Amino acid sequence: MACALGPIHYWLFGQVRLAEARGRRLAAALAAAGCEDALAVWAAASGGRPAGWSEQPLDALITGTVHEGLEAMVAGIAAGEAALYALARERGQAAQAAFAEALRADGREAGAALRAGFPVGDARAIHASLREHWLEGMPCHVEIEVAEDAPAAVAWQRRGRPLAKYWTLSPVAASALAALHVEWMAAFVAGCGGQLESAPWPAGGEGAQAFRIVARH
Numbered sequence: 001m002a003c004a005l006g007p008i009h010y011w012l013f014g015q016v017r018l019a020e021a022r023g024r025r026l027a028a029a030l031a032a033a034g035c036e037d038a039l040a041v042w043a044a045a046s047g048g049r050p051a052g053w054s055e056q057p058l059d060a061l062i063t064g065t066v067h068e069g070l071e072a073m074v075a076g077i078a079a080g081e082a083a084l085y086a087l088a089r090e091r092g093q094a095a096q097a098a099f100a101e102a103l104r105a106d107g108r109e110a111g112a113a114l115r116a117g118f119p120v121g122d123a124r125a126i127h128a129s130l131r132e133h134w135l136e137g138m139p140c141h142v143e144i145e146v147a148e149d150a151p152a153a154v155a156w157q158r159r160g161r162p163l164a165k166y167w168t169l170s171p172v173a174a175s176a177l178a179a180l181h182v183e184w185m186a187a188f189v190a191g192c193g194g195q196l197e198s199a200p201w202p203a204g205g206e207g208a209q210a211f212r213i214v215a216r217h
Contacts (some may be wrong), residue, residue: 005059008139009066011132013058016070019077020046020054021136021142022106025108026084029102033095038101041087046080047072071138078137078166085180086172100183111191118193119151123215126192130213134185137162146213150167155212159204178207 001021004086007091025040030038043049054063054073060178062069088099110133118125141162148155163181164174182198 005066009074010058011072012070012139016073018133021079025106026099026102028096029096030088033098034086034181035091035095038084038087042080045083047076053164061190074138075166078163082167082172082177085177100117103180104186104187107187110190111188112199115193121215122151123154123194124151125214126189126194126215128211129192130185130188151184153214155203157201157210159208161207180192
């Protein structure tokens with residue numbers, strides 16, 4: 001290992017683990033909807049790693065530099081999700097509906113599992129939890145500006161699509177894949193007891209987006 005593991009590496013790996021588990025659940029939902037090859041598509045596109053790989057300690061999974069090892073994990077998960085969505089679109093409306101519902105259900109359930117631990121109406125707590133759970137890309141590739149930070153509402157702006165570089169082999173447009181991510185985020189925030197608002201951020205360039213979490217009392 002070329003450099004020592006630090007807190008940010010474990011923080012990112014926590015997101016990787018959650019995203020990898022979500023990908024397997026999405027693949028299982030597609031398989032149940034008749035796409036029998038979904039699990040094989042996920043495994044191949046996400047890097048061909050064996051089932052359960054993300055349950056190993058991080059230091060056991062890094063063979064080169066820490067940055068390269070973690071980026072390979074992020075790239076695999078992003079490519080795997082894109083491949084699953086492409087498969088769902090290829091197989092028709094029933095598969096697309098199964099994929100969309102599994103995605104939303106995953107977000108809602110993840111948020112609801114945390115809701116009891118939040119102060120009522122605390123948007124900051126919801127936002128902090130979203131940042132812990134959502135794999136947005138390598139931290140060095142994510143540019144965020146916080147526009148509002150209060151218990152009642154948190155707003156931020158993100159430049160570009162940090163995961164788009166890993167979607168280049170997908171036949172699905174980056175905008176459609178990014179929209180799926182917003183769907184999951186909205187479901188997660190709703191499960192936590194809040195509402196996510198999102199809109200394009202013209203000042204941030206192509207693919208930039210503005211988000212706002214409003215807590216419900």
